[in-house]
Amino acid sequence: MQTDYIIVGQGICGTLLSWCLMKEGKSVVVIDESQPFTAGKVASGLINPVTGMRVVKSWMIDELLPEAMSMYYEISRRFDIKVINPYGILEFYPDIKYRDTFTERAAQYTEYLHTDVDSADWDAMFNFHYGIGRISSTSVINMRLLQDTWRKHLQTTGSIIEEKFDQAQLSVTPEKVSYKGITAEKIIFCDAAAGMDNPYFSRLPFSLNKGEVLLVAIPDLPRDFVYKNSLKIAPWEDDLFWIGSSFEWTFDNTDTSAAFREKTEWQLKNWLKLPYKIEDQWASVRPATVDHKPFAGLHPLHLSVGILNGMGAKGCSQAPYFAQSLASHLVHGTPLHKEADISRYTKVLSR
Incomplete structure (x- = not known):
């Protein structure tokens, strides 16, 4: 052949x-x-144009984003499927310093960062103290x-x-x-x-890392956004949410762990006010580089x-x-x- x-x-x-x-x-x-x-x-399939505690644009994002959207939409049309879910990200500020950094960057990255979220809209669903920002030009790709x-x-x-x-x-x-x-x-x-x-x-110079996630049912949480603080909560298939993820640079197996589940559930309980049910837990290894x-x-x-x-x-x-x-x-x-x-x-x- x-x-x-x-x-x-x-x-x-x-x-x-x-x-x-x-x-x-x-x-x-x-x-x-x-x-x-x-x-x-x-993976969650999240495309986020900014990264890190300094809230800077991801490497090459201005070149990467148009190519990604064009290709995913073309594939979606070709096979009559919905690959792209254009969810915005609600960024729950972890502290005053991060809020100030986000606000400063929003003046620079007007196409991506916004400070127009009314925190009162989310008081009944989340525990938070420093406000919420919004990130646009974001999507979740159904990988x-x-x-x-x-x-x-x-x-x-x-x-x-x-x-x-x-x-x-x-x-x-x-x-x-x-x-x-x-x-x-x-x-x-x-x-x-x-x-x-x-x-x-x-x-x-590969630098592999292990990641774990939970799949969780949260019936009362709107599926219009990705929610982010120390965790990310992203809409997933079958009315579930993807919650994660970890980054382990030293590991000896690719199994799920009780430690990740316990830590993540503790974080979730302290953040989310809504009832939820953990349905599954997954783990895999990312092919990262030095x-x-x-x-x-x-x-x-x-x-x-x-x-x-x-x-x-x-x-x-x-x-x-x-x-x-x-x-x-x-x-x-x-x-x-x-x-x-x-x-x-x-x-x-x-x-």
């Missing part, structure tokens, strides 16, 4: 890269073993629907092999790659946390082997832009963004 590209992994990166390459008229075979609790399927819909399309077109990728079966030459009878011009690894053990890219920048491009010594990975907690906002960028690079030779291009690690990868 001959194809233009083999893509390993069908998380957010593999999904959007295969979409972009097929739009370019290229043939693709995706290799992916379906797993229920991948980072993309557990599970997106990936499941695209998987069905790949199945229908015979473009997916649903099995665990076997590195021992891969043959690489400068001109092509071969895998179990499939020959392709290039293979692109979009293998998320597994990328850390990939023999071609294990030298890259410099918080993604990995995109071709291996300096093996030009038929590439990567798109390392989006961490920003996959929903970053993956559309860098999937399109890598597809354009592969098909048309368009340069990659220098801060994402793995050529910045040429010396490391050439050892």
